[in-house]
Amino acid sequence: MDEQSKAPEQEQTPKFRGLYRHVNISVKALDRIIIACIAVIVLIVVLEMRNPGFTIVFDSKGGTDVPAQNQMYGQLLEQPEPPTREGYVFDGWYEDPACDILWDVEEDIIETDMTLYAGWQKIE
Amino acid sequence: MTNPVANLQRTAAEYKKMDQKDQKRFWSDMILNNALYILMAIFVIYTAIKEPSFRTLGSLANLLTQVAAYLPLALGIAGCIVLTGTDLSAGRVVGLTAAVAGVFMQKSDFANKMFTSIPEVSGGWIAATLLIVVLIGAAIGLVNGFFVAKFSLHPFIVTLSTQLITYGIILWFFALNGNNGQPISGLSREYKDFVGGAMFRLGGVAVPRYVLYAALLTALMWFIWNKTTFGKNMFAVGSNAEAAKVSGVNVFMTTMLVHTLAGAMYGYAGFIEGVRAGSVAASTGLNAECDAIAACVIGGVSFVGGTGKISGIILGVFVLRIIFVALTMLGVDSSSLYIIKGAIILCACALDMRKYLVKK
Numbered sequence: 001m002d003e004q005s006k007a008p009e010q011e012q013t014p015k016f017r018g019l020y021r022h023v024n025i026s027v028k029a030l031d032r033i034i035i036a037c038i039a040v041i042v043l044i045v046v047l048e049m050r051n052p053g054f055t056i057v058f059d060s061k062g063g064t065d066v067p068a069q070n071q072m073y074g075q076l077l078e079q080p081e082p083p084t085r086e087g088y089v090f091d092g093w094y095e096d097p098a099c100d101i102l103w104d105v106e107e108d109i110i111e112t113d114m115t116l117y118a119g120w121q122k123i124e
Numbered sequence: 125m126t127n128p129v130a131n132l133q134r135t136a137a138e139y140k141k142m143d144q145k146d147q148k149r150f151w152s153d154m155i156l157n158n159a160l161y162i163l164m165a166i167f168v169i170y171t172a173i174k175e176p177s178f179r180t181l182g183s184l185a186n187l188l189t190q191v192a193a194y195l196p197l198a199l200g201i202a203g204c205i206v207l208t209g210t211d212l213s214a215g216r217v218v219g220l221t222a223a224v225a226g227v228f229m230q231k232s233d234f235a236n237k238m239f240t241s242i243p244e245v246s247g248g249w250i251a252a253t254l255l256i257v258v259l260i261g262a263a264i265g266l267v268n269g270f271f272v273a274k275f276s277l278h279p280f281i282v283t284l285s286t287q288l289i290t291y292g293i294i295l296w297f298f299a300l301n302g303n304n305g306q307p308i309s310g311l312s313r314e315y316k317d318f319v320g321g322a323m324f325r326l327g328g329v330a331v332p333r334y335v336l337y338a339a340l341l342t343a344l345m346w347f348i349w350n351k352t353t354f355g356k357n358m359f360a361v362g363s364n365a366e367a368a369k370v371s372g373v374n375v376f377m378t379t380m381l382v383h384t385l386a387g388a389m390y391g392y393a394g395f396i397e398g399v400r401a402g403s404v405a406a407s408t409g410l411n412a413e414c415d416a417i418a419a420c421v422i423g424g425v426s427f428v429g430g431t432g433k434i435s436g437i438i439l440g441v442f443v444l445r446i447i448f449v450a451l452t453m454l455g456v457d458s459s460s461l462y463i464i465k466g467a468i469i470l471c472a473c474a475l476d477m478r479k480y481l482v483k484k
Contacts, residue, residue: 017363018208018429020477030478031156037471038159041464045167048456072455 054110058083059097060118063090071110079105088120157479160422160471164443171450178453181327188331190445191438192338193393193400197416198423198441199345199434200389203382205420206362208429209272209279211383212413214390216290217264219409221257221394223297225315226308226404228253234310238303245312253315258391264290265387266380273379298406309403319399334396341392346434348385358382363430418465419444421472428480444468 016023056077058066063083071077082090093116095101103116139150155162171178197214204211230237232244243249264286271282298305322330349355357378360368369375393412398404423440425432447468448461456464 016428016477016480019210019427020480023477025477027478027481030474030481033474034156034159034471034478037467037474038163040467041163041471044460044464044467045451045454045456048451048460049454053455073452 054113056110056113057115058093058118059115060085061097061120063088063118063120066118073111074109076107076109077103077105083118085118085120087123089123091119091121093117094119153482157475157482159475160443160468164447167447167450167454171453175453178450182329183327183449185326185329185331187442187445187449188326188335190449191441192332192335193396194415194419194445195338195438195441196341196389196393196396197412198419198437199341200386200393201413201416202420202425202432202437203358203386204279205417205425205427206358206430206432207279207379207382208362208427210283210417211268211279211386212283213264213268213287213290214386214416215409215412215414216287216294217261217387217390217409218394218397218412219404219406220264220290220294220297221261221391222397222401222404222408223294223308223394223406224260225253225257225395226311226398227297228256229311229315229398230308231310231312236303236306236310238301238308245314247314250315250318254392254395257395258388261391261394262384262388265384265390268387269380269383272383273376279383294406305406307403307405308398311398311403316399319396334400337392337396341389342434342438349434354378354381359430361430414465414469415444418469418472421469421476424476426476426480427473428476 053070053072055068055070057068058080060066060083063085066080066083069078069080080093084090093103093105095103095114095116097117099117099119102119139147142150177183197218201211201214227238228242229245229250230242268279268282268286271277272279295305298308317333319334320332323333323336324331349358357368357373360371360373361375361378365375368378394409397408401408419440420432420437421427421440422443423432423436423438425436425440447464451461451464452458
């Protein structure tokens, strides 16, 4: 708002008391601010709603491809189709490529985007 | 108290007398003045349709729990806002008192116990701890109040500095006795039960005891605000300190007491925060004052000073929480929630000013 040019025609008594006492604003401007704020909030929500959630990518590490899933925070994975690989047995999904931290599909909840790695055991 | 039905009838009668242009303005005024409530209603209805889990009793219990956790802070800060001030130190005071309560309430057999000499947790020790943290909060509030009242310094300046100083003390505290900044965990079962023990279940979700405590605190604050001389003085000072002084109100004492009372509320909030979060870290309570201030402004505790109701504060906390619960369920990311919070505060302030201007 252009406050300086408005100042001379402003009356001596301030419009507000308290924390707003130096504020010089019209109802019209306030209406615009309110509408703009509401528009921003709605816009953000709509944009976020189009975001389907966290993406969980499955790296089958040489096995058959497993489609990625989109899930919201706090949810469980849908049981992914177990991949297959020549000469190996699939033994679960892991959070790290080295296959040390097992991801329990029935217990662990999703908190972020992530990649899960297939664990393989060589058939002797 | 005015009768809402009679009010509505009067408004309806006035509305009939208006010409078309005024009627149009009446509607646009109403929509704008209640913009945040309308927005909340839309979000809630939409979420309820889209997410069946939002309609359950369990989700109501969750909402109640959240409101109970955020209410004490808002009740404390509201007094400062009524005095046309604010309190930026609230969140850090919660952090400090949560840390102190956490250390006092650690299990005696916990390997990482910060001070092994602290006695085993018992009923009396819990009461003593609550008293200690409330006193710590009140002491910081007293410092705020003293500088604001004595030198008429703006609360922004005073509470900003106490915020930073308190954070420094928190960091010191976490470094004590070889703790080196680790979060404080291993809270004792008695403490957890006392604060977060289930009173009853709603739709399978436990409603913790601190919901009851929040209700009691709200009743206490209502009494202080509406039935005591101190409460009346607070509103008098808030709406016009000069006039209050002339009519014999002790402005210095009132200002000090409002800040001290606010500090005591943060102390209580800190006491429950550790149980709520499971452990206390140096970042506990960060930005908590923003939510509390936003809730107050939404609830009609005006920055103009001298106006505000306890019922408004409850409504404000409730509106803010329900918006966040609904938005989280719709999958809105926490980073966007910050932008939304900012927009809500700006919008609430604009609404606040608008109501004041239109009334004039």
